[in-house]
Every structure is written in structure tokens, then in C-alpha cells.
Amino acid sequence: QVTLKESGPALVKPTETLTLTCTFSGFSLSTSGMRVSWIRQPPGKALEWLARIDWDDDKFYSTSLETRLTISKDTSKNQVVLTMTNMDPVDTATYYCARFSGYNDAFDIWGQGTMVTVSS
Amino acid sequence: QSVLTQPPSVSAAPGQKVTISCSGSSSNIGNNYVSWYQQLPGTAPKLLICENNKRPSGIPDRFSGSKSATSATLGITGLQTGDEADYYCGTWDSSLSAGVFGGGTKLTVL
Numbered sequence: 001q002v003t004l005k006e007s008g009p010a011l012v013k014p015t016e017t018l019t020l021t022c023t024f025s026g027f028s029l030s031t032s033g034m035r036v037s038w039i040r041q042p043p044g045k046a047l048e049w050l051a052r053i054d055w056d057d058d059k060f061y062s063t064s065l066e067t068r069l070t071i072s073k074d075t076s077k078n079q080v081v082l083t084m085t086n087m088d089p090v091d092t093a094t095y096y097c098a099r100f101s102g103y104n105d106a107f108d109i110w111g112q113g114t115m116v117t118v119s120s
Numbered sequence: 121q122s123v124l125t126q127p128p129s130v131s132a133a134p135g136q137k138v139t140i141s142c143s144g145s146s147s148n149i150g151n152n153y154v155s156w157y158q159q160l161p162g163t164a165p166k167l168l169i170c171e172n173n174k175r176p177s178g179i180p181d182r183f184s185g186s187k188s189a190t191s192a193t194l195g196i197t198g199l200q201t202g203d204e205a206d207y208y209c210g211t212w213d214s215s216l217s218a219g220v221f222g223g224g225t226k227l228t229v230l
Contacts, residue, residue: 037219046122047157047165047208049219060217096164106155106170107210113164 002026004036004097004111011117012087018116022080022097029055029075033102036080038071040093041113048093052100053080087118123148124209124222131228136199140225142192142209148220152212154192156185159206159224168207169194199229 008020020038027034038050051071052060061069070083080097094115098107125143132138142154154172157165167176169185172192184195192209209222 039219039221046224047210047221049210049221052219060219062218063216098165104155104167104170104174104176105153106167107157107165108167108170108176110164110166 002099002109004099004109006095006097006111006114008095008114008116010115011119013120014088014118016087018082018084018087018091020082020084020095020097020114020116022082022111024078024080024097024099027099029053029073029078029080031055035100035102036073037098037100037107038080038082039096039098039107040091041096042090042093045093050084050095051082089118092116092118122223123213123216123220124211126207126209126222126225128223129226129228131230132199133230134199134201137195137197138199138227139196140194140207140209140227142194142222144190144192144211144220146190147215148190148211148213149187149192150190151214154185154187154209154211156183156192156194157208157210159208161205165208196227201229203227204229 004024034055037052053071068085094113096113098110101108156169159165172187173185206224213220
């Protein structure tokens with residue numbers, strides 16, 4: 001069974017750096033074709049793709065946020081970490097990690113999401 | 121402003137059929153697979169359709185997908201009240217080298 005779970009602080013202050021961890025099981029990010037993305041959703045708004053890391057350590061970022069984002073993986077721990085610098089209240093959102101499988105070319109398994117509020 | 125364009129809302133009666141459109145460009149829908157996601161209130165999105173028109177295991181055949189040029193469509197037949205949700209299309213944009221989603225469509229089953 002494939003599962004993903006996000007963890008991180010529920011509250012961060014403006015200008016702080018957010019660090020989120022996606023811990024997964026049931027697959028290996030060293031398997032060819034496997035990828036993990038971060039996606040966020042502000043309250044009442046649409047999904048926004050943030051970043052992706054691939055099995056071969058290729059990394060891709062949202063063009064509007066790439067100067068603030070860093071994605072990395074620890075294959076031995078089955079974890080993907082996203083850092084976002086200089087947090088602002090507009091970054092308040094539920095943050096999801098999701099597996100992107102090369103088998104079906106889609107986000108086939110999602111984590112439950114973690115709500116992050118940016119406020120002083 | 122989302123890269124992919126969806127209607128904000130659609131509605132239909134129980135038992136009826138509804139379609140949800142997703143419009144993009146040659147750099148995204150035109151040259152990449154489209155997937156569709158259902159997000160029930162308060163839950164994470166769930167994959168409904170992958171590779172334009174394939175249903176993952178467990179997804180009823182009431183849900184269908186199609187793609188033509190730079191547009192994609194999600195179809196739902198035999199509408200049930202449990203289908204009330206937000207629906208999102210998604211794909212890869214080769215020019216941006218980034219994932220993209222539509223703005224979401226809220227389905228109301230009257």
C-alpha cells in the first residue's frame with residue numbers, strides 16, 4: 001500500500017523559512033519513473049503546483065516561486081523535503097505531497113495535506 | 121490565474137450527465153497527458169482519470185476523459201449527490217518545465 005504523509009509546523013511567522021517533510025511508504029524514489037511533487041491549496045482556492053523531484057534527482061520548480069523553493073530527497077529515509085523561504089501571509093495554505101508515477105503519468109497517490117498558517 | 125482554464129461551476133440533476141472542460145495550449149495539453157482529480161469537501165484530491173482517458177482501478181465507468189488538440193473534457197454520467205465536489209484538470213507544461221492545474225470546477229448535483 002502506497003501512502004504519503006506531510007509534516008511540518010502549523011504556524012510560521014512572516015519572513016521565516018518553512019520546512020515541510022513528506023514521508024512515504026510502499027514505493028522507492030530510487031525506482032525509475034518515480035517522482036514526488038508538492039502542491040498547495042490556499043483556503044477556498046485552486047491547487048497550485050510547487051515543485052517536483054525525480055528518481056534521478058532532477059528537480060523542477062514553479063516559475064513564480066523558484067527563487068524561494070528548494071526540494072530534496074533522502075531515499076534511505078523515504079522522505080522528500082520542501083523548504084520555502086521568506087514566508088508571507090499569502091502562503092497560508094494546505095500543502096500536499098503527491099506521488100507522480102511514470103506508470104500512469106499522474107498524481108496517483110496524495111498525502112492528507114498539512115495546513116500552514118503564516119501570521120505574526 | 122491558472123494556466124489551464126476550467127468553468128468555475130457546473131450543475132445537473134441526479135441521474136443526468138455533465139461535462140467539464142479544460143482548455144490549455146500546445147505547450148501543456150497539446151503535448152502532454154491530462155489527468156483529472158476529484159476533491160470532496162475537506163479531503164485531499166483523488167485521481168479520477170490519467171493519460172487523458174484511462175480510469176485507475178476502482179474508478180467507476182461513469183467517469184470518462186477525452187482530449188482533442190489543446191482541450192480536455194471530463195464526463196460524468198448517472199450523477200449522484202456523492203459526486204458533488206471540486207474537479208481539477210492537470211498536466212505538465214513543457215515550456216515552463218512545471219506542473220499546471222486548472223482553476224477547478226465546482227459540481228453541484230441539484
